[in-house]
Amino acid sequence: MHSGNETMSCSVARAVDAIGDRWTVLILREAFWGVRRFESFQANLGIARNVLSDRLRRLAAHGILERVSLTPGGKRAEYHLTRKGADLFRVLVVLMQWGDRWTHDGEPPVRLIARTNGEPIAEMAVRDSDGRALGLMEMRPEPGPGANDATRRRLAAVPGGAGSRYQSDRST
Amino acid sequence: MHSGNETMSCSVARAVDAIGDRWTVLILREAFWGVRRFESFQANLGIARNVLSDRLRRLAAHGILERVSLTPGGKRAEYHLTRKGADLFRVLVVLMQWGDRWTHDGEPPVRLIARTNGEPIAEMAVRDSDGRALGLMEMRPEPGPGANDATRRRLAAVPGGAGSRYQSDRST
DNA sequence: CCTTTAAGTTGCCTTTAGAAACGTTTTTTA
């Protein structure tokens, strides 16, 4: 669609292609809350019906939702998360935690409680294989098994590694 | 901008408002790779210049990037990640891991290597406060300290908790 | 059977994205 260069071999770009859209993420949020029907998505989000129609179709095409007909003829349907879609849960949680921290000043409107111990879930963090939490500067990108030439060239041009130095506060 | 109902009190919606846009996420990816200049973003992404201009302005307005003038007069600038922006690293990583798993069949084009032990980083997971990984069904949403009435009402309507049941495979 | 609800589709208008050209201000380099 857009892109141009090697963009699409990047997993971030692929993910964005699937869900990088204002409405799509909110549709998924609703799906995780158990919403499955066209009218419910529409009513809860206030999204235009043609746009919703398009997004649901697109999500189904990506295998993130599955359209399940409730009638032989095909009309009347539910949209269910597939396993691929359910795995996007991690993305929603991390977005929510970022929003809680930076746009709600740590006072979340919604908390996720673990059934295992009744406590709020932990903040998600990037960790090494031994479980140590990693800061931005403590990792570097390198070509993986699926790398192509463009990716290899691109990575060679990266200076100090992931996020090589950043700056400033400005706080909230 | 859009929305309509209580949408915007949700942290996911706030996060989406800040970065929920095809280009914005890719701009941030570049920023994490150390890109800071207008021309570099433009050349690497192939994004239209007016759109890039708009997105950088928007990100700066959200306090995710900071525009740092290199000359007294103001022209010629760099865009640096703030701490708020750097914290979005978690989002990018989880998007990348999702893309690796579901659109690259587990063969990532890029791997992130921890400097702590030289190994690829772990898969990010949602965990309880004791560090146990949680599945979708093992948590439930409840109103937090920042909840308003609309949120409370909304949560009361959620059936079995987060993601109450999903379905089907369809695999990749 | 008649009414209501669900799930879209269609048509129209507004907003946003994309491509190319233009104008300045810095930085090179000859």
Add this chain to the structure above:
DNA sequence: TAAAAAACGTTTCTAAAGGCAACTTAAAGG
């Protein structure tokens, strides 16, 4: 130090996407 090139946008124009309301068709409910 003068001329050329590069950097950083803004402007203009066209194409595509989003939003809104009305309309259609198919089930469900009574």
